[in-house]
Amino acid sequence: MNETIKLLQNRRSVREFTGEKIKDEDLELILKTAQRAASSVNGQQISLIVVRDKDKLKKISELSHNQKHIEECDAFIFVLADFYRSTYAANSVGKRNVGPKTADGVVVGAVDAGIMVNAIETAVNALGYGMTVIGAIRSSLKEFSEMLELPQYVIPIVGAALGVPKDRPLSRLKPRVPFDSFVFFDKYDAKKVEEGVEEHEKDMVAWRNENNTSQLPSYKEMIVRIYENPHNKLVEALKSQGFDVLDEIEEK
Numbered sequence: 001m002n003e004t005i006k007l008l009q010n011r012r013s014v015r016e017f018t019g020e021k022i023k024d025e026d027l028e029l030i031l032k033t034a035q036r037a038a039s040s041v042n043g044q045q046i047s048l049i050v051v052r053d054k055d056k057l058k059k060i061s062e063l064s065h066n067q068k069h070i071e072e073c074d075a076f077i078f079v080l081a082d083f084y085r086s087t088y089a090a091n092s093v094g095k096r097n098v099g100p101k102t103a104d105g106v107v108v109g110a111v112d113a114g115i116m117v118n119a120i121e122t123a124v125n126a127l128g129y130g131m132t133v134i135g136a137i138r139s140s141l142k143e144f145s146e147m148l149e150l151p152q153y154v155i156p157i158v159g160a161a162l163g164v165p166k167d168r169p170l171s172r173l174k175p176r177v178p179f180d181s182f183v184f185f186d187k188y189d190a191k192k193v194e195e196g197v198e199e200h201e202k203d204m205v206a207w208r209n210e211n212n213t214s215q216l217p218s219y220k221e222m223i224v225r226i227y228e229n230p231h232n233k234l235v236e237a238l239k240s241q242g243f244d245v246l247d248e249i250e251e252k
């Protein structure tokens with residue numbers, strides 16, 4: 001099989017690290033490779049902040065629901081939606097930038113961040129390291145904005161906890177919903193989606209039993225845990241970073 005396809009098909013989140021360091025030159029290569037990721041209008045609405053200091057990693061872990069793998073990783077990368085750069089560009093020619101004031105701008109920042117974190121993950125895996133995407137930073141956006149001294153129009157969207165992976169053989173990769181309830185041709189099929197959920201629920205329960213991880217939630221349990229009530233409160237943090245989303249902005 002093609003090596004890149006093999007890499008992508010075998011990707012998984014790695015949450016156990018040996019404690020060894022990522023070589024500096026490898027980290028630089030990962031970051032430089034990630035910078036080639038696509039961005040909307042090449043506006044490059046993303047900046048990265050890398051943290052390797054152990055005390056700071058501990059703090060990031062605490063602010064992200066005490067996730068052990070954050071404390072134990074070798075490097076944590078914050079992926080920031082960054083409209084400071086394009087606001088400067090617009091202001092430098094005497095114009096305004098309403099990007100961070102619109103829902104479209106927030107979506108653009110989040111999409112660019114997702115593409116970026118995936119590029120980071122692919123580079124990390126290609127070099128034999130492992131990582132987990134960390135969305136839990138969204139529960140402490142205000143604290144992280146202060147810690148990272150972020151200016152207006154910059155907000156963390158997602159993080160990546162990287163390190164040298166410990167060998168942890170799994171029975172198989174974490175299951176996905178059946179392929180035919182994920183990909184459709186020409187039109188959506190809600191029935192297939194519902195059948196897919198039922199099949200996937202059973203498969204997730206089987207997977208957690210195979211791996212002696214009965215403490216993990218099933219698919220349905222996880223969905224309820226996250227979506228039954230509002231999970232993260234972002235509006236205030238977005239506002240305080242200048243992402244003050246309005247429906248109507250006067251045309252210029």
Ligand SMILES: Cc1cc2nc3c(=O)[nH]c(=O)nc-3n(C[C@H](O)[C@H](O)[C@H](O)COP(=O)(O)O)c2cc1C
Pocket residue numbers: 011012013014015067132133134135136137158174
């Ligand atoms: C946006 C996003 C946020 C995530 N946040 C976390 C997180 O905070 N902690 C964590 O351990 N895993 C996190 N994950 C990893 C997912 O739990 C993981 O990708 C999923 O369970 C599938 O497992 P796999 O990556 O091993 O295939 C996140 C993944 C994404 C894409």
